[in-house]
Structures are given as structure tokens and as C-alpha cells.
Amino acid sequence: MKIALINGSPKVxxxxxxxxxxxxxxxxxxxxxxxxxxxxxxxxxxxxLKILNSAEAWVFAYPLYxxxxxxxxxxxxxxxxxxxxxxxxxxxxxxxxxGFYEGIQAEFALKILQNWCIKAGFTWGGGIGxxxxxxxxxxxxxxxxxxxxxxxxxxxxxxxxxxxxxxTQENNYVSVAFPRFLYKMAAEMGWRQLIKxxxxxxxxxxxxxx
Amino acid sequence: MxxxxxxxxxxxxxxxxxxxxxxxxxxxxxxxxxxxxxxxTPGKCVIHDGYEETGIDMSKCTEMILISECCYGxxxxxxxxxxxxxxxxxxxxxxIRKGEMHHKRRYENVISISAYFYGDNITETEKETARNIxxxxxxxxxxxxxxVQFYKTVKELEDITL
Numbered sequence: 270m271k272i273a274l275i276n277g278s279p280k281v282x283x284x285x286x287x288x289x290x291x292x293x294x295x296x297x298x299x300x301x302x303x304x305x306x307x308x309x310x311x312x313x314x315x316x317x318l319k320i321l322n323s324a325e326a327w328v329f330a331y332p333l334y335x336x337x338x339x340x341x342x343x344x345x346x347x348x349x350x351x352x353x354x355x356x357x358x359x360x361x362x363x364x365x366x367x368g369f370y371e372g373i374q375a376e377f378a379l380k381i382l383q384n385w386c387i388k389a390g391f392t393w394g395g396g397i398g399x400x401x402x403x404x405x406x407x408x409x410x411x412x413x414x415x416x417x418x419x420x421x422x423x424x425x426x427x428x429x430x431x432x433x434x435x436x437t438q439e440n441n442y443v444s445v446a447f448p449r450f451l452y453k454m455a456a457e458m459g460w461r462q463l464i465k466x467x468x469x470x471x472x473x474x475x476x477x478x479x
Numbered sequence: 480m481x482x483x484x485x486x487x488x489x490x491x492x493x494x495x496x497x498x499x500x501x502x503x504x505x506x507x508x509x510x511x512x513x514x515x516x517x518x519x520t521p522g523k524c525v526i527h528d529g530y531e532e533t534g535i536d537m538s539k540c541t542e543m544i545l546i547s548e549c550c551y552g553x554x555x556x557x558x559x560x561x562x563x564x565x566x567x568x569x570x571x572x573x574x575i576r577k578g579e580m581h582h583k584r585r586y587e588n589v590i591s592i593s594a595y596f597y598g599d600n601i602t603e604t605e606k607e608t609a610r611n612i613x614x615x616x617x618x619x620x621x622x623x624x625x626x627v628q629f630y631k632t633v634k635e636l637e638d639i640t641l
Binding site for chain 2: 347370387464
């Protein structure tokens with residue numbers, strides 16, 4: 270069985286989507302052949318179409334942008350719909366990470382992918398909405414199923430079972446195992462460190478343009 | 480000021496009040512998730528392609544009107560690119576609103592959002608998704624939803640009053 274893992278982040282390196290797909294590989298790799306696909310830009314290549322057409326399942330991992338799908342990935346979906354691939358037995362799964370703490374805020378970004386499946390002639394297999402995605406690429410490697418990523422690993426393990434069996438699951442919404450107030454505090458400290466690193470001051474974060 | 484964001488290149492629907500139209504005039508680059516609009520040039524996107532000041536435009540508007548093809552319940556890639564690039568309208572810090580985490584306001588203006596979607600085969604599910612996303616946008620901008628409408632063609636849009 271071939272499974273395409275599609276990184277839908279615009280970031281080439283160090284994206285939360287990339288971290289999630291690496292973690293997913295831990296569960297999938299011994300059960301199926303993995304095809305890595307990067308949708309970092311708004312164009313799908315012929316080579317990518319050929320690879321995708323050979324897979325039985327596609328797993329999209331992407332960040333939540335303004336309550337929906339990042340624009341470049343939306344362009345890719347429009348192209349994939351128009352491409353009319355011959356393989357219609359493809360199951361589609363989505364994993365959305367959001368910077369907010371609550372995974373449920375990814376609900377409509379998954380719903381867009383589900384709606385796209387109907388238009389493009391594919392079968393929706395379900396998804397995961399992950400809250401607290403902002404810290405995933407900064408976390409040290411922990412044992413699978415342990416530490417702050419434990420709920421995410423559990424959700425990845427469950428969806429792996431569905432993917433391998435070509436089955437469908439209800440969308441599953443999880444958050445990092447980390448108190449919300451600490452996540453908020455850590456993020457806000459991070460913005461202050463970054464703006465200082467870039468030569469600014471913490472008060473510049475609230476700059477208003479006239 | 481009314482801020483109109485549309486994917487219709489030759490947009491000619493009359494608007495009576497003061498307004499600004501953002502439509503496809505040259506290629507738009509997508510947001511790359513760098514957060515430069517928060518930590519390098521706060522309030523303004525760092526990509527210089529003519530679409531970097533939408534966050535500032537939003538701070539000056541009372542109504543934001545999205546006129547877009549409906550793509551699976553989302554706005555079209557162009558309108559979404561403009562929205563993604565306007566992340567700087569909000570502040571990076573978080574607040575809890577209605578029990579959920581959202582971003583703080585950067586500006587004080589309250590935006591009412593209207594959306595006019597077009598497309599010849601918009602399903603009822605896509606309409607529901609679109610309405611939900613506009614509601615979610617309003618929550619994140621700490622604004623309001625004024626109106627969400629659906630049309631089959633761009634031609635039908637000529638009858639709307641903005």
C-alpha cells in the first residue's frame with residue numbers, strides 16, 4: 270500500500286506540519302510505503318501528480334491560516350480538482366495544526382478539505398485538528414506517546430489504523446498536553462524575544478500605523 | 480471606509496461611500512508564515528509586492544466586503560492570499576474570547592464583514608462552511624458579520640448595492 274504524505278505548509282524547513290508528518294511516519298512506516306510530497310508553493314508539478322495518482326491514500330498536513338486553508342494550498346487543491354486523476358479509489362485525510370490552543374478551531378479548515386473531496390471525486394477519510402501547534406517545531410524529541418505531544422501521538426496512532434484499513438473516522442480534535450495559560454505565556458515571551466532579536470523593542474509589537 | 484477584497488479583476492460595481500478596492504493587479508505572493516509582520520515590521524507584511532499593507536487598510540475600515548468565487552466553502556486563492564497577508568491587522572498576543580483563544584486587537588476599529596460568494600455549483604454544505612468561516616473571521620478580528628450571500632455568476636453580482 271502506498272500512502273502520500275503531503276506537507277501543505279508554505280515553510281520549507283522547520284514547519285509544524287513537517288513535525289506532525291514525521292511523527293505520523295513512526296506509526297505508518299512499517300505498514301505501508303510512504304511517498305513524500307511537498308506543497309510549499311501554489312503549483313502542483315506533473316511529477317507530483319504522477320506520484321499522487323499511484324497512492325491509495327493521501328494525508329494532507331497543513332497549518333490553519335485565517336480560519337481556513339493557506340492560499341497556496343487552496344491553489345493546489347483547485348489544480349488537483351481540475352487534473353481529474355484516473356485513480357478514484359483514493360481516501361483523503363487531513364491534519365490541521367493551529368497556533369491557538371484549541372484543536373476545534375481547525376474544524377472549518379478540515380471541512381474545506383472534505384468539501385473539496387466531493388468536488389474532486391475522492392473519499393473523505395476524516396481528520397485531526399491539533400491545537401497548540403505553535404510549539405511543535407520547538408519541542409525536544411520525546412518518546413512516542415509521552416510528554417506534551419502524547420494526545421497528538423494518540424490521535425496519529427488512531428488515524429494510522431484508519432488509513433491502513435482504508436476506513437473513515439470522525440474528525441478528532443486534540444491539544445498539546447500543556448496548560449493553556451502556560452502555552453499563552455510561552456508564546457508571548459517568544460514574540461518579545463523575537464522582536465528584540467530583530468532589533469526592536471517589546472512595545473513595538475503593538476505598533477499602530479496611521 | 481469600505482474595504483473591498485475581490486478576485487474580480489475588472490471590478491465595476493458602483494460603491495457610493497469612501498472605499499478602497501483590492502483586486503488582482505499583478506501577482507500576489509502567498510504568506511510564508513514567517514511572522515515578520517509581527518516581529519520585524521510590526522503591522523506590515525515584509526513581502527513587497529503591492530499587497531503588503533492590507534493589515535493597515537483594515538485598520539481604517541468600518542466594513543470589509545469580500546467578493547469571491549466560492550472554493551469548497553472558502554474564498555478563492557487570491558482573496559485568501561490577501562487575507563493571509565493581512566495577519567498583521569491583529570496583535571500576536573492572545574486573549575480568551577467566548578472561551579477560546581484568539582489574538583488581541585492591534586487597532587480599536589470594529590469591522591463588520593460582508594461576503595458575496597459566486598460560483599455555478601455551490602453546494603448547501605459549502606454555503607454552510609462559508610458562513611461558518613465568515614463568523615470565525617469576525618470572532619478573530621473581534622468584529623461582526625453583516626451579510627453573507629451567494630450568487631451563481633459574476634453577472635448577477637452587478638445588481639448588488641455596496
